Amino acid sequence: MNLVSFSIKTKGVANFARRLRTVFTRFGFSERRTRRALLIAIQTLQSHGSAPTYFIPAVVLNRHPKLIAEIASRGAEIGIHGYVHNDYRTLSAEQQYAQTGKAIEIFKQRQIDFAGFRNPYLGWNEASLDVFRRLGFCYETNEAVLHEVVNLQHFSPMIQSGFAKSLALFQAIPCTSYTLRPHMEGTLVRIPTSIPDDEMTFDRLRITNPQEVGRIWSEVMQRVYEREGIYTLNYHPERGILCNQALEQLLAFASSQPLPVWLTRLGEVARWWQERLAFRFHFTPLDAGRWTVQANCTEQATILGRYLDIEEHSLHPWSGPDQRIEAREFIVRAPCLPCLALSPRTPVEVEDFLHEQGYPVAAGVEEQAHADYACYFDLPDGLGTNREEQRNLRSELLQKIEALEAPLLRFGYWPSGQRAALAISGDIDSVTIQDFFLRIIEVR
Numbered sequence: 001m002n003l004v005s006f007s008i009k010t011k012g013v014a015n016f017a018r019r020l021r022t023v024f025t026r027f028g029f030s031e032r033r034t035r036r037a038l039l040i041a042i043q044t045l046q047s048h049g050s051a052p053t054y055f056i057p058a059v060v061l062n063r064h065p066k067l068i069a070e071i072a073s074r075g076a077e078i079g080i081h082g083y084v085h086n087d088y089r090t091l092s093a094e095q096q097y098a099q100t101g102k103a104i105e106i107f108k109q110r111q112i113d114f115a116g117f118r119n120p121y122l123g124w125n126e127a128s129l130d131v132f133r134r135l136g137f138c139y140e141t142n143e144a145v146l147h148e149v150v151n152l153q154h155f156s157p158m159i160q161s162g163f164a165k166s167l168a169l170f171q172a173i174p175c176t177s178y179t180l181r182p183h184m185e186g187t188l189v190r191i192p193t194s195i196p197d198d199e200m201t202f203d204r205l206r207i208t209n210p211q212e213v214g215r216i217w218s219e220v221m222q223r224v225y226e227r228e229g230i231y232t233l234n235y236h237p238e239r240g241i242l243c244n245q246a247l248e249q250l251l252a253f254a255s256s257q258p259l260p261v262w263l264t265r266l267g268e269v270a271r272w273w274q275e276r277l278a279f280r281f282h283f284t285p286l287d288a289g290r291w292t293v294q295a296n297c298t299e300q301a302t303i304l305g306r307y308l309d310i311e312e313h314s315l316h317p318w319s320g321p322d323q324r325i326e327a328r329e330f331i332v333r334a335p336c337l338p339c340l341a342l343s344p345r346t347p348v349e350v351e352d353f354l355h356e357q358g359y360p361v362a363a364g365v366e367e368q369a370h371a372d373y374a375c376y377f378d379l380p381d382g383l384g385t386n387r388e389e390q391r392n393l394r395s396e397l398l399q400k401i402e403a404l405e406a407p408l409l410r411f412g413y414w415p416s417g418q419r420a421a422l423a424i425s426g427d428i429d430s431v432t433i434q435d436f437f438l439r440i441i442e443v444r
């Protein structure tokens with residue numbers, strides 16, 4: 001399917017005609033307009049001590065290597081957005097592998113470092129993940145978490161149906177504490193992207209008032225902050241100038257939260273997630289209700305404890321019952337071991353999952369010992385067989401643990417006491433009007 005029929009199918013004829021009109025207002029025949037939009041976003045983030053992450057199809061990089069090298073030299077991270085701007089779900093595993101390999105070749109020739117992949121239309125399938133792992137990507141960022149922050153009742157049925165088409169296209173998943181955080185699948189870090197994105201907000205819902213867009217983005221940030229997740233905002237540089245005021249509003253909102261939000265690039269998020277994966281607590285019993293705790297972790301780790309006391313070190317207020325512990329070795333006093341326990345028949349995937357979430361876990365604990373731990377789980381069937389079941393069971397399990405009123409230690413999700421993460425990302429699908437129309441030919 002080519003871009004025209006694809007766009008008409010997902011956007012409808014009227015929307016596609018609108019899109020064509022906006023192409024001529026948002027792009028130019030030279031790089032000038034896009035360059036300006038990219039530099040404005042870079043400047044805005046630089047004033048907050050950070051930088052954006054951009055994804056670009058290899059053929060577009062190949063036509064604009066100087067521009068991309070320039071924004072990379074100003075701190076932007078560059079990731080791969082396909083060889084051409086096509087939907088991987090329409091390709092076989094071999095075709096996905098071949099096209100991704102070709103994209104890597106171009107990035108190497110152009111000497112642009114990359115660590116991550118985002119699919120056009122966030123269009124991934126199981127074969128894509130396998131391809132990314134085989135080709136050594138560190139992360140991908142295709143899982144689209146939907147935040148219900150716009151009241152759709154206020155829109156016409158036509159707009160509502162266009163919005164629903166976007167959700168189907170993006171394979172949107174519900175927003176929970178679990179889905180809002182990265183997770184490992186084999187060697188690949190999967191970093192969620194939050195929607196609605198700029199295309200849905202501006203073009204589908206036709207919300208173009210920057211203040212209203214800023215309000216929507218801030219509300220997403222609020223939800224992400226509460227759930228200790230990451231907000232990966234995706235917006236296209238073609239709307240960069242329109243979006244800049246909204247971006248400023250979002251950044252001001254994020255930095256006004258009681259606890260700091262980590263404003264960063266996706267590559268850093270992936271590296272942090274891999275680093276954090278190896279963090280572990282070790283307990284040595286002293287006498288009744290006292291343990292020496294050794295936290296094997298790096299300097300940046302955030303150690304949190306609730307419903308317990310620490311000897312000779314102070315606890316710093318953090319959020320809710322959680323208090324922050326600066327020490328890496330300390331003596332804890334609590335009515336039970338501040339650790340989760342799993343029954344002998346609970347499969348190892350549950351233990352791995354809880355470790356990834358930052359919890360200390362004792363596996364193979366007999367049921368009669370359950371009172372010695374913060375919480376005891378007997379989950380012989382594990383955490384589900386298909387993706388939907390896994391997502392639901394993992395979300396439910398985390399919700400249960402997070403609501404526990406029992407002594408428990410954990411590693412926070414983000415470094416240096418930060419409560420949530422915010423990564424501003426964008427897809428450079430086209431730089432010029434020529435690129436926009438070349439897509440139609442390229443995806444054939």
Ligand SMILES: [Zn+2]
Nearest residue numbers: 120121427429
């Ligand atoms: Zn794209």
